[in-house]
Amino acid sequence: MKPRVLVTREVFDEVLECLARHFDVESNQDDVPLGAEELARRLADKDGAVITLSDRIDEALLARCPRLKAVCNIAVGYNNIDVAACRARGVMATNTPGVLDEATADFTWALILATARRLTEAEAWLRAGRWEGWKLKQFLGHDVHGATLGILGMGRIGQAVARRARGFDMTVLYHNRRRVDAAIEQSLNARYVSLDELLARADILTLNVPYTPETHHLIGAPQLRRMKPNAILINVARGGVVDDRALVEALKQGTIAAAGLDVYENEPKLLPEFLELKNVVLAPHIASSTESTRRRMAMMAAENLVAALTTGKPPNLITG
Numbered sequence: 166m167k168p169r170v171l172v173t174r175e176v177f178d179e180v181l182e183c184l185a186r187h188f189d190v191e192s193n194q195d196d197v198p199l200g201a202e203e204l205a206r207r208l209a210d211k212d213g214a215v216i217t218l219s220d221r222i223d224e225a226l227l228a229r230c231p232r233l234k235a236v237c238n239i240a241v242g243y244n245n246i247d248v249a250a251c252r253a254r255g256v257m258a259t260n261t262p263g264v265l266d267e268a269t270a271d272f273t274w275a276l277i278l279a280t281a282r283r284l285t286e287a288e289a290w291l292r293a294g295r296w297e298g299w300k301l302k303q304f305l306g307h308d309v310h311g312a313t314l315g316i317l318g319m320g321r322i323g324q325a326v327a328r329r330a331r332g333f334d335m336t337v338l339y340h341n342r343r344r345v346d347a348a349i350e351q352s353l354n355a356r357y358v359s360l361d362e363l364l365a366r367a368d369i370l371t372l373n374v375p376y377t378p379e380t381h382h383l384i385g386a387p388q389l390r391r392m393k394p395n396a397i398l399i400n401v402a403r404g405g406v407v408d409d410r411a412l413v414e415a416l417k418q419g420t421i422a423a424a425g426l427d428v429y430e431n432e433p434k435l436l437p438e439f440l441e442l443k444n445v446v447l448a449p450h451i452a453s454s455t456e457s458t459r460r461r462m463a464m465m466a467a468e469n470l471v472a473a474l475t476t477g478k479p480p481n482l483i484t485g
């Protein structure tokens with residue numbers, strides 16, 4: 166009998182075809198997120214699963230799924246998975262590193278430019294029929310070229326963001342748990358500084374760190390107060406890295422100038438105040454969402470599951 170697997174959300178046809186060559190596949194192509202109860206019920210008799218960030222894999226769930234051997238996330242971030250609980254129960258967990266770096270960096274820049282140049286605010290105003298003619302002081306924004314870019318988290322995605330800064334003649338500063346190799350710093354023309362200095366000097370601060378207990382509310386009220394009043398904050402990392410309530414206050418009070426956000430605490434239920442604020446550009450967690458990138462991410466998760474259940478050695482193991 167073939168191993169049984171669950172695909173928890175809608176995926177591309179080739180992903181299901183790949184899985185069907187090896188497994189009995191049950192899939193949720195209706196794409197309605199499965200609640201904790203439904204997920205546990207459907208995983209109870211499965212050997213493995215392709216999952217997404219909307220599926221929480223924790224001890225309570227694992228206790229109800231005795232056959233489960235592998236959970237393969239369609240995401241590089243894996244804060245939806247309790248890695249220690251998986252390890253303790255011998256469940257392999259995997260992610261999708263590398264394939265989404267460039268798309269996510271592209272989108273970081275989409276947010277930087279849209280936020281600095283007030284693009285979505287201006288478009289909403291124009292669509293509302295309010296444009297009566299050109300004015301010298303209309304929608305004055307912030308220069309991106311020549312500005313100081315601060316990158317918090319200089320992993321693969323942070324580095325891809327830094328590479329794109331060259332064309333904008335920016336000063337690039339970064340902070341990371343560990344300083345990156347001198348050769349990488351040199352090629353990116355990026356200088357390592359303390360978090361305090363990064364906050365104080367960045368005109369544009371982008372967050373590219375994973376969400377862990379250490380990065381929870383890494384940017385809260387005290388950090389926002391250290392930033393410049395003309396600064397722009399960009400978050401394509403995870404909700405929870407930023408204290409959203411503190412950010413709303415900072416945007417209201419002018420503690421910082423603006424923010425461009427792709428991720429939120431408790432998404433998709435973002436704080437209603439964000440919707441009222443003009444100085445924030447809001448996206449629905451789409452930084453990696455290009456056709457080719459999402460196909461590669463989903464296929465990578467499927468390949469991880471095939472390897473996990475056939476060889477026990479998936480390439481992108483995070484529970485090793």
Ligand code: 8YV
Pocket residue numbers: 216217218219239240241242243265450452453454
């Ligand atoms: C995914 C992401 O789209 O990879 C990540 O960590 O945040 C996004 O690229 C999302 O997590 C889907 O599960």
